[in-house]
Amino acid sequence: MNLLNRAMAFGAFLLFLSCNGQTAKQKAYEDHDKAIYSKDGWIRDPYIFLDEDGHYYLTGTTPAPKDPKEGEEPYNTGLDKSNEEIYGTPSIVGGKLRVWRSQDLMDWEYLGEPFTLDKGYWAKKFPKKFEESSPDKWKIWAPELYHVNGKWIYVHTTPGPVQGGANLVITADNEMSGPFNFPMGDDMKFKHDPSLFKDDDGTWYLLWGNTKIAPIKPGFQGLAAEPIRIDPSDRVIGHEGATVRKIGDKYVHFGTAWSTDEMRKGSYNLYYCTADKVTGPYGPRQFVGRFLGHGTPFQDKEGRWWCTAFYNGNVPPVSREGIQNRNLGETAQTINEQGTTIVPLEVKVLEDGEIYIRAKDPDYANPGPDEVQQFH
Structure with a gap:
């Protein structure tokens, strides 16, 4: 194969990857069930x-x-x-x-x-x-x-x-x-x-x-x-990245902390608590998602909820394989690649008016073994 044909074949291969990658992203967006790598670049x-x-x-x-x-x-x-x-x-x-x-x-x-x-x-x-x-x-x-x-x-x-x-x-x-x-x-x-x-x-x-x-x-x-x-009733919300959203009739206070309660050890997580007034009092701290620390909860044009996520670790991103059961407490670790990732959230107003929020992607959805707080 001459150089021109090689170049054309390689270009076609890149186009194939690009189109299939975009198709996979579009499917993940439509299904609203998996994290999507939205944009590259240090952020x-x-x-x-x-x-x-x-x-x-x-x-x-x-x-x-x-x-x-x-x-x-x-x-x-x-x-x-x-x-x-x-x-x-x-x-x-x-x-x-x-x-x-x-x-x-x-x-x-x-x-x-x-x-x-x-x-x-x-x-x-x-x-x-x-x-x-x-x-x-x-x-x-x-x-x-x-x-x-x-x-x-x-x-x-x-x-x-x-x-x-x-x-x-x-x-x-x-x-x-x-x-x-x-x-x-x-x-x-x-x-x-x-x-x-x-x-x-x-x-x-x-x-x-x-x-x-x-x-x-x-x-x-x-x-x-x-x-x-304004703090949760049982502990502080975290150490940075606080924000508030109104969902249903509740004020939802989001905050960020490391899973171990020690700086730069474990996973960088997002938590929330709710109140009837923006100034509180707020209920107990609850779990939104692993690796979602200092993320933005936002709604898309269809009204579905997402949260931004990004790389924050002391080592390069770790493999997702077995991540749900892996203890990351030794140092700051994440599965997020450098860039902007968006992770789908399940957001529900329960029968009693309380709010349930949780990441839908299984690799973000649950606390890891290094999580010090026990959630009910």
């Missing part, structure tokens, strides 16, 4: 928002565009200097909020970097700190985005150059890239992993820090009351 804390325009918007903790470390160290685990000392590599996280959109959760269009730290509130308030800091040290952690009354809203946290300098950013009408304003001002400082929730009466709430919650003044003009803690 943590992937956040998906379904807008009224029919697009899904994706953001998360990401590297700077074209950062060579993304290819050199695909399982970069570092987020700060302590991780660099432990793992020998600096953090790959960058200081730009990056956004993609899709109509089907399979094919993603890159929309660029609409917001960077040097355009934020703290850069305006403390310009000297930014002038004295190298941009490759700026980091945007766990951003979320919302489209509200024609304006885009971004929330995120960052370790510097201003310590604890979280932002709530509001854009001009339908313009993702600004101009920006920052009505929350200093009220956003020291708000780790901020998340927003809108109640049925139109009141917006800010959640942060696993978990404090406070109502926001109209127009996002600062906090309207002193924050209170």
